[in-house]
Amino acid sequence: MSSVSRQAEKLGDDVLQDWKQIGRGGFGAVYCARQKDWRFDVAIKMLYTNDSDQLWKEAQAMTRACSPFVLRVYGVYRGIPPGSSRHECEGIVTEYMKRGTLASLLERLAGPPPWPLAFRLAQQLALGMNFLHTLSPPLLHRDLKPSNVLLDDHLDAKLADFGLSRVSNSHLNSSGTTTEDQAGTLVFTPPEAFDLSYKPVRSYDIYSYGIVIWSVFTGKKPYSGAMTSLVHLRVPLGDRPPTDEVDHSQADGLSDLVTLMERCWDRDPDKRPSFGDCLEVTAGVVPPDEGAIRRAVDQVLSKLDSEMVPSCDIAHCHSTMKEDLHKKGPVDGVKLTKPLSIEEKAKFVDNHRANLIQKVSMVMAITERLGEMVHPETYSNIQAKKTNQDKLRVLYSTLQSGGLRVKAAFYDALETHEPDLLADLASRLG
The missing domain is CATH 1.10.533.10 (Death Domain, Fas)
Incomplete structure (x- = not known):
């Protein structure tokens, strides 16, 4: 599969207004701003890196991935955000997804989404990853995790930050310490990648996908509370998140998906399925009744919107x-x-x-x-x-x-x- 390549736009302070910070992490900060000429909001992910050439290269690569299940990248920003104490900085400009991330959704629900929605999320993630892997040349994500999956107004999933992982992680590692961002990435990392000489291939992302859908179906963080040193030790030995936390009797198709996640996180990378194989399974469990999915989405949105009203017991x-x-x-x-x-x-x-x-x-x-x-x-x-x-x-x-x-x-x-x-x-x- 191929994609028509687009040129990444260069955007500055002259076309952006009404800035507000909406997130922050070890990589930098995320802002929302109105693009004056386009007349809609965009997100700007500001990175703590001075490697302009690498940032532009990554933005150009990301613009290749024009898919309904991949976050749209508009270009590269260079300027000084209002209220910032920093000097001129750079970042990636993308579409703005006000429903946040899959990680924040699971945290706010304190459990898995309704099964029709959970199955659709598994399907959409596989569709997005399959698209990246079948481009020519293929794009690897290398940092697939719930916090890198964004949700639109209808809770449809879009992959984000593929390619940028090389920029952001190189910065994070430069300090010589383990941050929470790194630890969050670690639990979705395949055991073979713990070898310093490892070079990522498609099976890397497939392993991460298996761990991600476990999180979707349980509403939990993998290896919660475990020390990073213990994860480093036990994952290469075969430890994985407990599949018995997914009650197969709760919905038809769960058994097939549990089997799929176990195949995805197999210790042997050669035994893991392709995303095309994953889609054969996920397509079979997504409810054919669109009404069931709409009801599940409405149920979740109603809960999320009700929590926006401040109250204090x-x-x-x-x-x-x-x-x-x-x-x-x-x-x-x-x-x-x-x-x-x-x-x-x-x-x-x-x-x-x-x-x-x-x-x-x-x-x-x-x-x-x-x-x-x-x-x-x-x-x-x-x-x-x-x-x-x-x-x-x-x-x-x-x-x-x-x-x-x-x-x-x-x-x-x-x-x-x-x-x-x-x-x-x-x-x-x-």
């Missing part, structure tokens, strides 16, 4: 709010009559500093949510720390210097990423 407040409600302790289902003030949130963060440092586990996710409130140098220092406790101690220095606004934003991030911990601490207030 009584377990998340401190004593002054309890006085307003004439209650003490957590009470399920009771909502606050008014939200906490910035001052109240900041006071909570100050009062519970010791407990939060000891117990918060989602430090990097919280740091990323704070966005540009955290200086890039501080962000790198947080990443470099080996324990969550040390990471949060560094972050607290930003909270102290940033004042009430940053502390309140930290509290809001805790509500999203550590709701049970926040409820437990609040329930202890007398």
Whole structure:
């Protein structure tokens, strides 16, 4: 299969407006902005790299992949984003997918999507990967994982960041430390790739696909809580995510898909199926009834949209709010009559500093949510720390210097990423 090659556009600050940061990671930051001439929003992934030639080369390669199941790349950006303290930087400009990533979907659902949608996601990922692999010459993804799968308004999946993995991972590895981004990639990496002399081939992506669909069907992260050194040790020996966590009786076709994922992550790369073979299986389980898929999508979108309405249960407040409600302790289902003030949130963060440092586990996710409130140098220092406790101690220095606004934003991030911990601490207030 071949594709008509497009030239990547060069975009600057003169055609982009209404910037807002929507994500951040070890690779850099992601922004949304309005392209003034096109009159629609685009995403700009800013990379922490100065290799302009390599970035342009990757953008040109990505424009070859014109498929409904691959994120559309418009070109390369060069400029200074509004509010940025950095000098001129570069990034990749793509279509904007406001429903986020497959990883964020699974996290918000706290489990697998409804089966019709889960089956469609498995099919669309295989379609996208098959397209990349059958181009001439083929494109390898090399970093297939839920956070690199984006979702449109109808929860259709589109592959992202293929090719860019070489740019972003080369930067991440330069520090000599293991970041959470690297650890997230590690669990989707085939055992043969742990050999430093390994050169990626198609079977690399097929292994990753098997692990990804396991995550889709369980709603869980593979090897959750395991140390990276243990993953390095056990995966080459044959350890894989437990397939017994997928209840075959829940839907017709699950048994076939579990068998497929086991074939995909076979220790022997030569025994893994092609994506064409995968499609023979996935096509057989996608419901022929479009209504079933639409109902599943509507169900998920309704849940996602309802969560966008801010609310705070009584377990998340401190004593002054309890006085307003004439209650003490957590009470399920009771909502606050008014939200906490910035001052109240900041006071909570100050009062519970010791407990939060000891117990918060989602430090990097919280740091990323704070966005540009955290200086890039501080962000790198947080990443470099080996324990969550040390990471949060560094972050607290930003909270102290940033004042009430940053502390309140930290509290809001805790509500999203550590709701049970926040409820437990609040329930202890007398």
